Amino acid sequence: MTPLALLAKAEQAISSLEDVLVDLVAEFAARDLPLYLVGGSVRDALLGRLGNDLDFTTPARPEVLTEILSSWAGTVWDTGIDFGTVSAQHRGQQIEITTFRSDTYDGQSRNPEVVFGDTLEGDLVRRDFRINAMAVELLLDDTGSLTARFHDPVGGLEDLVHRRLDTPDTPEISFRDDPLRMLRAARFVSHLGFGVAGRVQQAMVDMAEEINRITVERIQQELNKLMEGTEPWTGLDLLVSAGIAAHIFPEIPAMRDMQDEHRQHKDVYAHSMQVLRQAMDQEEDGPDLVLRWAALLHDCGKPQTRAFNEDGRVTFHHHEVVGAKLVRRRLRTLKYSKQMVADISQLVYLHMRFYGFGEGQWTDSAVRRYVTDAGPLLPRLHKLVRADSTTRNQRKAARLQRTYDHLEERIADIAAREDLARVxxxxxxxxxxxxxxxxxxxxxxxxxxxxxxxxxxxxxxxxxxxxxxxxxxxxxxxx
The missing domain is CATH 1.10.8 (Helicase, Ruva Protein; domain 3)
Incomplete structure (x- = not known):
């Protein structure tokens, strides 16, 4: 898409908010203060996907922001005021306004020394990526209608046109200031379908160890956001190829180059990514993090259980048991909730149960145990097992799906006679x-x-x- 087409999208998105924003812009104009839509809000407006959370920046200091928003919005909160941020809720829109910043970093932690700035350019150049370093100045024309002026000091629009992630400063300086930005790069790749500039990828490789400066809580949050993207496997591939995944989730890169037991075209890593895709295809109400993590990690026990039988064929006996243990340990390290740990590890543990029975071999007892062990995870287990078929052999794939159809029919039949939900x-x-x-x-x-x-x-x-x-x-x- 051309720059002009993108700008037209942004102008249309912003004009649709005139009724919400015109009074706010007037409040700033009355004090001779500029107000800029900024960062991800501008990026999303240019992509035609502006949401209900709007980010703004201004030279006005936090106490002035509190005064303006208190007179304009019904709900105001200042939990971020120490960082120059005041937020408000107005007509279904969440507004966050932050004073210009020109922070400095000590190179040890990712927490900057907060310094308020005086220029828009100084605020934009400190941001993580060029596509997040654009601003739209909101103005009122002679008739009192909302107009806009686009600011792009670092070339974010060009990057957006080329679907590229690059940093305003050198990536080495950017990532040394805040290593979390390397995870954010993977997250944007997952959500936007963009690639990273060559210099960004090289810096991620060279600085992978810097990710150890980040707390596990922040790593968990970014990984979840990545996994909620439309193409999470692309973000994961970036983390694995850069060597960052080896520091934060080593069980994922360990699956690379692990040939499966059938010596087919896909290694365990590629197979797991395909299972993730196929599990996502079955989602009904948006991203299901439990299902997605279970799909990605269902075979993570294979590297530790790899062995060869007398015929020289590779086997992975009890990899589901080992995998469940690995998942529990890693997710606890990343401080996931007890429920998330339990649910994901139980799905990994149960994903092979189906393969222990052939077509027509499911006794009533086996069906009861399958349902009872799965409990409320049964709908997800159904999706995971179906997604786990990635064979190119169409007959085999059809047979597996037919067998699982039969199992679900057996479950429904017994459930009609017994309370299988509470055995x-x-x-x-x-x-x-x-x-x-x-x-x-x-x-x-x-x-x-x-x-x-x-x-x-x-x-x-x-x-x-x-x-x-x-x-x-x-x-x-x-x-």
Whole structure:
């Protein structure tokens, strides 16, 4: 798309906000202060995807911003005021205005010494990438209507036209100031489908170790944003090829060059990226981070379980068990929530269960255990297992999908007769204590586990039958 076409898109996006912004611009104009739409908001306006979060910059100091926004918006908050940022909510738009900055960095941490600036150019040149270093000055014409003036001191529009990520300053200086920008590059690649300039990629390779200056919390946030992109595999490829992934998530690059057990055209890494694509194709309500991470990492246990059988064929026995452990350890290191850790690792652990049964070999007991072990993750497990078929053999692919169709039919059939969502013993703990005349203790838990296993194996039992089986088990245990 040409620069003129992009500018036309931006002008259209900004004009659509006139009713929201014209009074705000008037407040600044009354104080003889300029106001600039800036950064990602300008980039998105040029791409025709401006959202409800608008970023602005101005020479006005934070106390002036608070005064202006308090008179203009119904809701104002100043949690970022120490960094020169005041935010507001008005007519469905979230507004964030930041005083010009000309920060300095110590080269040790990524936290700058906040210094307020006096020029727009000085504010823009300190930003991470040229495509985020453009601004649109909002003005009022003689009739009081909103107009705009475009500012592009570092060539961001040209980069946008060429779908390229480059830094305003040299990438070495930019990444030394804030190494998180290397992860942001991968995130923008994932979301925008852009490539990185050659000098940016080389700097990422040369400075990969600098990522260790970043806290795991910030790394986690950026990785999640990357994974929520439209093409997360492109951002992951950038991190892997630059050597950054080896520092923050080594289990991902470890899958490269790992031939799968069938010695087919794809190595484990390429296969995992394809599974990620196919899992995303099944998403229904936007990005599903749990599903995406599980798809990417489902085979991460293969490098540690690689072996060769007597015929010289490579095997990865129990890689799902090893993989689940690796996932739990890595996600805990990155301080993911307990629920995320549990869900992703359980999907990795269960993804091979389906392959243990052939077509028509699923007993009622096996179906119950599959559903019970998956629990609320069952819909995601369905998607993951279906996505895990990347064979080029059309007959084999059709057979696998047909077999899984059959399994889902079996699940639906049994669920129609039993409450598969809550498979519990036919007797509860109080009943067990009363029947066996036992006080609370570990024996009650053992009895409950026995009845749970019996329920999974045989389905729901009549009360008298369950009592009889419990008494029989207890008598045998006593002997």
């Amino acid at each position: 519990r013993p036919d007797l509860d703990g109080n009943e067990i204590m009363q029947i066996l005349n036992l006080p609370p203790g570990p024996q009650i838990g053992q009895a409950w586990t026995f009845l749970k296993e019996l329920r999974l194996e045989r389905g729901p039992l009549e009360r008298e039958e369950a009592i009889g089986e419990l008494k029989k088990w207890w008598a045998e245990k006593g002997e």
